[in-house]
Amino acid sequence: MQGHSKSLKILGISAYYHDSAAAICVNGIIVAAAQEERFTRKKHDAEFPFMAVKFCLEKSGLTLNDLDAVVFYDKPFLKFERLLESYLAFAPKGLISFITAMPVWLSKKLFLKQEIKKALYKIQEFDRKKLNLLFTEHHLAHAAGSFFSSPFSESAILTVDGVGEWCTAAMAYGKNNQITFSHEMNFPHSVGLLYASFTYFLGFKVNSGEYKVMGLAPYGNKHSQAVENFMHTIKSELVQINRDGSIFLNQKYFTYATSLTMVKDKKWKLLFGIQRRAENEPIEQVHCDLALAIQSITEEVMIKMAMTCKSLSESENLCLSGGLALNCVANKALREANIFKNIYVQPASGDAGGAIGAALAAYYIYAGQNRRIDSKPNKFETVYLGPVYKNKDIEQFIGNYNAKVDFIADELALCKLVGKLLADEKIIGWFQGSMEFGPRALGNRSILANVTNTDMQKKLNLKIKNREDFRPFAPAILAEYADQYFERTEFSEHMMFVTNLRQKYCIEIPVDFEKWSMQEKLNYKKSDFPAITHVDLSARIQCVEKVLNPRFWLLIEQYRQITGVPMLVNTSFNVRGEPIVCSPEEAYACFMESGIDVLVMENYVFYKEKQMDHDHPTKWKRHFEKD
């Protein structure tokens, strides 16, 4: 199939489960991509991505009739087969769940071909007979999304998530424009669902609270008997880990295959000696220890899987994807295991990224197009793909809202001013260029702050983001200085890896630190950059390269010239439960509601104290379901 090079336009869609999204690939390049939640303002929105598709078509200047193919990221019949066989295997258990699930399958999900065509027709009219509608397997979409956007011409590929159709993890090998799968692990045995079960038991929401378990784990006492006992219990009762990294989950303790919950609460209480934590209950040391136990086991499984991938492929490169690939602490463990020389993680590894993967799979595998490998542009193309608002759009918004602004035409002067404000410990809402695709804000829809302030983490968590105080913040650092401050910095443009702060910037940790309470650990100043140093002296860094995001780079450089520090706190521009802001209206509302001091949208600067109603933040209060 190689040797072809044709102009092809492909729309990839992920929808109906969680994080629906759309992406358009033209000649192998992703030219537009967005998640539906950013438009509907409903976090993890699973509905058909009407607005995301519309945006992608507009941005790429295409109509539905121009498309050579529309690709959905999942095979619905295969998923239906899994559902039926699972219900039959567990019957009569699961009858209620079966009755709940069937109507939506029999009226909608089984007829996805018609549903998708109908939905697309609502966006714009097109020739139904001409439309080439394709379906790719879920894990192929993950694998393609990672491998085809990586800088490698050949690579081992590992995809790990909750569940696709049957598959929960897969090993493959990619070469040029082909991907060959060698091993699969099937439902109900799933690393993602195991992690999600602990997320549920620790009182967080499944499919969104996994980050919190990951953030909580370092507060566990690494060398304690409690963690050791938890790990022993998990391995002896819940999960059997095989040498190749595959796992077998003891279904006696789980309910996800037959009900709408994850685990058998009573059995887990007997196993771990604690009740399932309710969402509003305080987090205690035992919860941190349990989080650490499951995080460690996840890392062990991922490393074993990676070792199997290595022995199968003999490649020096690994492409990682699937929801588990967003566990940047496990990614760190994988990198430090030195199994592969290079590890690339797809920045939108979750289901939203399936839209990109589906489009790329169709382009390279189905259509057999020649592989195009450009390391630098590829990094760019997979992230800044969303809506962009120019100064004239913001101007119009200012008129509508009667907002008070300063306009600074010169980019350098603007960055100098904002750098100075950051040095003065102001918190900045930073809105510029195209919105990021994927879960990370990478300098275009970000809240920025000073890294040296001791109270900044608490302030950002409690007063700005309204989220739990233990959650860490990530730094965005000039790529030129990253090695000076952090231990491992390769492939860190998208915040997909955690790394350790170099020893010289760390403050000595007391000998009995591990025995301290969570609050004591949180309040202790651990480094010269307390706002971004997690309790284990790690940070999830973003290396900012001038070529990838010139204005963001310039801003950090101006801040460095004033303070000598080449990094800033970079957190997503939103409050708890809110999807990252997309438009100027949402950015302004978030700015007015939260404790952000200054909002910078393109070349406009909004000072909080100059805005009307600045002393009535409740007037701007919006309601989002907490994640």
Added chain:
Amino acid sequence: MEILKDILGFLIERKKFWLAPLIIILLLLGALIVLSGTSAIAPFIYSIF
């Protein structure tokens, strides 16, 4: 009709013919659910059961 063709193709490819009766029953039930909600035959469905 396209859906039946697709399902048949799927069953052949997966060699899972034993699922066919189950899928047919479920599809009939599904059709009943849809018809009972929207069509002119809805008043007669309750009298059937």
